[in-house]
Amino acid sequence: MTPSSTVARARWSLLVLFAVMGLTFSSWLTRLPSIREDLDVTSTQLGSLLIVGAVGSLAAVIVTGAVVSRFGSRTVLYVTAVGNMVGFGILALGVATGSVELFAVGAFLNGVCGAASNIPINLNGAIIEQRVGRAILPHFHAAFSIGAALGTLVGAWFSAAHVSASAHILIVAVVVGVVRLALIGPASALQPPTIGGRSAHVDGTPRPRGAAVRSALSAWTERRTVLIGLVILAGSLSEGSAGNWLSISVVDGFDQKEAVGSLAYGTFIVAMTVFRMAGTRVIDRYGRVTVLRASAVSSLVGLLAFGLSPSIVLAWVGIVLWGFGAALGNPIAIAAASDDPTRAAARVSVVTSFSSMAQLSAPPLLGLLADGIGARHALLTICAATVLSFVLAGQVAPLRTKSAPTDVDDAQAGPGAPADPPLDPIVADVTPDGGSTTAGGTLSRG
Template identity: 60%
Template sequence: MSNEVRAARWSLLVQFALFGLVMSSWLSRMPSIREALDVNAAQLGGLLVVGGLGSLTGALTIGVVVARFGSRRALLAGTIGNVVGFGSIAFATATGDVRFFIAGAFVNGFCGSLVNVPINTNAAEVERRIGKAILPHFHACFSIGAALGALVGAGFAALHVSITVQILVVLTAVTVARLALYRPATALTLHVPITTETGSISHDATAAHRRGAMRQALGAWREPRTLLLGVVLLAASLAEGTATTWLSLAVVDGFATAEAAGALAYGTFVAAMTVFRFLGTPLIDRFGRVAVLRVSGLATFSGVLLFVFSPSLATAWIGVLLWGCGAALGNPIAISAASDDPVHAGPRVAVVTSFSTVSSLAAPPLLGLLASEVGARHAILVVAAVAVVSFSVASQARRRPVPVSDEAPAATPASVDRASAD
């Protein structure tokens, strides 16, 4: 492994962890945010949907941004944009001005794509250079960062530090680290084609090539298997996103406990998810995607039911553990299955990941409305219902043979290794 690849690998591992940290730390303090903005659960859900709109806007435009400016500048723009977004949210929680919260949530949602796509693209390039599957390790680092963020939130809550101060402290630390690492993290994709949500991008691409990529991208929307894999990813994203947004609030309201306990419950969820993301590759290699995906669905279903109907917080905590384990592998399995054919991987992954954006857009207001009627704890039953749907379409994740085509790129060690599984 060259020094450049090694530096990129470690820089990206930290970048993924920082991404999880900055996104989860403030979300673990939902009770404080609700109080600071003086809104109820339904209104809070409506405010959170603005972040989904920002994410959707980012997903639709990130291809153009990367094509024009490159992944390094996109990552830098996302880093700076997060300063603006979180700064606005901090101001909103300090003053109670919902308008600044709306603006900050939208900016952060948009900048999530500016950060997410470059670090994932560069992580995939690291995997290609190394020649073996290591992408789940990067996603596990995101989970580690999210767990640390939840612990940070719990610590600040236990010390009775305001959410405003917490946001500013975390933002400062994360921004300094990101700026120190963005150059080595993006060194491998400065002069190579980049795959994003809108297709394969080359800095020397012609207009004809871009039109062909667009036709290929639209064609992926007509493939039943790709759409059903999107359902799998939607279920996984809903399971993870619901815990991120509502678990701490459900614990506080449902069990009449302290805010720190809610943040620790979310930390438990993320810790369970992280462990299973590290263990996921050997489990998938041994039992296959479909079996692991179905067991994951059962774990999510059982965990949510146990959390919702448990008579005590202690047994509900077991449900949180099961829920976290079940949510761990749906995302990488769906993306891996969509990438079976390397020629069409870009458009298919774009379609599949768009379902995640739909989940982040629709879930907050839906769960907010349900929470206002039945309470945040019982509103989470939606996750169990969607897990059943994911279980029913899990067979679509079975590995498909790659068609022989003169368009297909030469096999890399990583692609050969992946093709031997399942």
């Protein structure tokens, strides 16, 4: 197989893998109103249960960067695919029996496996983007959104057909799990090699023991990486809160049926998908910084319209604007964290840990607010996250070598050129202490 055909096969396999993962993780969220009834819990208690999954996510992302560096993304993806099948099975059993304890165990395992798969799947997307030579990472996130939109339709169909939430969750988990296992091989064909259970340098020689751990830990001391993590936190609060609370907000706030709530979340997903598909051209033309700031404004306007509108029609318009705004924040931040391929695993691990922090804090806080002021008005607190994303947008500007121009910004680039030039080609390697040396120049942010 030629290198170009390997890249093409990996690209299409990864697109489908993103899609099926989006389907499985969104599908069960549309049944949260039924799950709340089956478990006989309040919105506050449901929020506390959802936090268990976030705890699992946070525990996973702290170590996943080192694990991926040591064992490779393919191994991690296989293990997490099986783990998610088991986790959703336990979660479904908990819903079927009304067992809060089993539900919590399943949610925790899904949190661990979901977060642990998030890092390697995005790393593979970043590698393919670098091979292609233009911004395509939003396409992978668009595929996730397409899968998530299909998942909401699946959820609405199961709900309208009066299929129990537990049966729905189990069926989707098994089907998607099998598809994931079939796609992982070709989707991860471009992963760096591992030798003797240890990650390898780009020349194929194994790294010293402990280098992956030291590299992962050192990324936490990098100011730019941590601030990009806050951008991810803001994006995850916006996107994740819609997943957890949008359907409930429509059901409770506008006195609608569960199927309507599912379609509302589906509208949000479709809006994200449309803008993610168009986003690659927009990013190439206007740059990461400008697009991230515009996205923050769109999310803010959409959230205000949804949370304050007395009409479900106007609220639906707000959902669309919110979805547009939530579309590109996370893929832009992940691409920024992956600018230097030799440090990508460690840095993506750090920034995605902020996503888990968002998942950890948002469900109980929003659940508590939902019981007091209603879920729809509780979502207005996410407006603060959109402001944070706007303020920190400058941190996602691409890294460049010192030999590259460093004064290019959105205004200077002109209408015919990308506002954020891509990372100049570098030959780099990670040293045992987690730093990097470059043959093409020292990395800096323009």
